[in-house]
Amino acid sequence: MTYELYYWPGIQGRGEFVRLALEQAGAPYVDVARERGPGRGVAAMTKMLKGGGGALAPFAPPFLKDGEIVVSHAANILAYLAPRLGLAPPGEALRLFAHGLQLTVTDFVAEIHDTHHPISTELYYEDQKKEAKARATAFLDHRLPKYLGYFERALQSNADGAGHPVGAALTYVDLSLFQLAEGLSYAFPNAMAKFAAKYPGLAALHDSVKARPKIAAYLASARRLAFNEDGIFRHYPELDGKAK
Amino acid sequence: MTYELYYWPGIQGRGEFVRLALEQAGAPYVDVARERGPGRGVAAMTKMLKGGGGALAPFAPPFLKDGEIVVSHAANILAYLAPRLGLAPPGEALRLFAHGLQLTVTDFVAEIHDTHHPISTELYYEDQKKEAKARATAFLDHRLPKYLGYFERALQSNADGAGHPVGAALTYVDLSLFQLAEGLSYAFPNAMAKFAAKYPGLAALHDSVKARPKIAAYLASARRLAFNEDGIFRHYPELDGKAK
Numbered sequence: 001m002t003y004e005l006y007y008w009p010g011i012q013g014r015g016e017f018v019r020l021a022l023e024q025a026g027a028p029y030v031d032v033a034r035e036r037g038p039g040r041g042v043a044a045m046t047k048m049l050k051g052g053g054g055a056l057a058p059f060a061p062p063f064l065k066d067g068e069i070v071v072s073h074a075a076n077i078l079a080y081l082a083p084r085l086g087l088a089p090p091g092e093a094l095r096l097f098a099h100g101l102q103l104t105v106t107d108f109v110a111e112i113h114d115t116h117h118p119i120s121t122e123l124y125y126e127d128q129k130k131e132a133k134a135r136a137t138a139f140l141d142h143r144l145p146k147y148l149g150y151f152e153r154a155l156q157s158n159a160d161g162a163g164h165p166v167g168a169a170l171t172y173v174d175l176s177l178f179q180l181a182e183g184l185s186y187a188f189p190n191a192m193a194k195f196a197a198k199y200p201g202l203a204a205l206h207d208s209v210k211a212r213p214k215i216a217a218y219l220a221s222a223r224r225l226a227f228n229e230d231g232i233f234r235h236y237p238e239l240d241g242k243a244k
Numbered sequence: 245m246t247y248e249l250y251y252w253p254g255i256q257g258r259g260e261f262v263r264l265a266l267e268q269a270g271a272p273y274v275d276v277a278r279e280r281g282p283g284r285g286v287a288a289m290t291k292m293l294k295g296g297g298g299a300l301a302p303f304a305p306p307f308l309k310d311g312e313i314v315v316s317h318a319a320n321i322l323a324y325l326a327p328r329l330g331l332a333p334p335g336e337a338l339r340l341f342a343h344g345l346q347l348t349v350t351d352f353v354a355e356i357h358d359t360h361h362p363i364s365t366e367l368y369y370e371d372q373k374k375e376a377k378a379r380a381t382a383f384l385d386h387r388l389p390k391y392l393g394y395f396e397r398a399l400q401s402n403a404d405g406a407g408h409p410v411g412a413a414l415t416y417v418d419l420s421l422f423q424l425a426e427g428l429s430y431a432f433p434n435a436m437a438k439f440a441a442k443y444p445g446l447a448a449l450h451d452s453v454k455a456r457p458k459i460a461a462y463l464a465s466a467r468r469l470a471f472n473e474d475g476i477f478r479h480y481p482e483l484d485g486k487a488k
Contacts, residue, residue: 138364
């Protein structure tokens with residue numbers, strides 16, 4: 001069965017956390033809104049959002065269609081896919097913890113987004129630049145170290161497996177932490193300059209994920225979109241901070 | 245087995261979505277941080293957050309301890325509890341949809357919080373009032389109708405059961421939608437004045453949940469904290485809008 005992933009074309013965004021899991025597993029999938037033809041493209045995604053796929057319409061992309069099953073929200077999709085893709089930790093306790101970690105990633109991503117849109121998603125960044133600078137400063141001073149410190153502790157205190165945040169082997173959470181490091185380094189290169197020194201576990205995890213054959217092939221392919229200033233992780237030099 | 249719920253004492257906050265499910269089910273639970281004695285109080289919660297409960301430390305409250313299992317994030321806790329409390333819809337497809345709805349509630353709650361803290365949680369509301377007014381205005385104009393409209397459509401298009409957002413009977417999502425209506429009416433009484441006319445399904449759901457014997461008893465008890473200006477839903481008259 002080919003999975004159908006629905007997400008905005010043109011940005012990595014929240015869909016990228018799902019793409020990385022599908023790519024690492026070598027799972028067959030269609031990135032529906034990026035394709036052309038019948039049942040493809042943004043129109044097909046919009047139709048699903050309006051209830052055209054049945055009563056269980058998602059609120060927003062990303063969502064995944066697997067036959068008759070529709071799953072929305074990146075963390076929900078990943079919890080659904082993980083056991084099917086061999087990317088879940090064993091046992092209920094660790095799966096619940098992995099989902100909790102991913103929901104913490106979700107919260108972090110929302111805060112990263114709001115550094116450039118603190119007032120309204122209806123306004124351009126240029127219309128909320130002053131407030132964005134204030135929010136980005138508070139984010140880099142307080143929230144970034146809080147979240148990264150938490151993930152680093154999860155890595156360091158994991159008795160099951162050195163180098164993984166949960167369990168003894170690779171899970172989807174490893175892939176999401178890689179993506180966070182990638183995106184934050186793109187958005188805030190100065191503030192992230194000491195990332196490897198401050199968060200050695202996360203930096204090593206990032207490097208090991210990046211070197212995996214399936215991930216390396218994906219990153220080198222046209223399927224991996226470049227970061228840009230329409231996505232979650234945006235590089236606005238004026239929002240960057242100093243290395244700490 | 246008595247469930248242990250860990251959440252900040254003194255506010256309803258994100259913990260309230262879990263409390264409502266436990267109360268509706270009549271499940272035995274301890275609200276740990278609100279109790280005194282050994283293993284109780286905020287100190288016990290802080291200890292768990294610092295990893296004192298084992299390696300699987302949560303990022304933030306709320307979290308639930310059920311024997312050796314620790315579950316963090318309200319939506320994760322509710323997905324875990326629902327089948328145990330008789331508050332889950334039947335079948336995988338509906339459970340995934342219910343979790344998607346609850347994660348939409350999660351996103352909505354974060355946006356509601358940010359109406360009074362658009363710049364930083366490290367600052368007081370008084371230090372970001374101007375930005376809060378701008379964010380609250382955009383929220384009431386765009387985000388509130390988008391979220392409430394979505395939940396209303398989920399209610400109206402549910403082929404399984406009139407009056408429920410998912411499945412043919414009460415689930416934890418019903419309870420969360422009740423809480424959203426309560427909290428928004430407290431925070432934004434003017435902007436919510438036409439709630440029942442615009443969202444008749446949500447208003448009827450709110451009233452039916454409120455009239456349930458277990459919920460009514462809970463709301464009348466000392467266990468139900470009052471809304472206040474330390475929580476997610478805060479009533480600052482200057483942030484309220486006009487009825488639309």
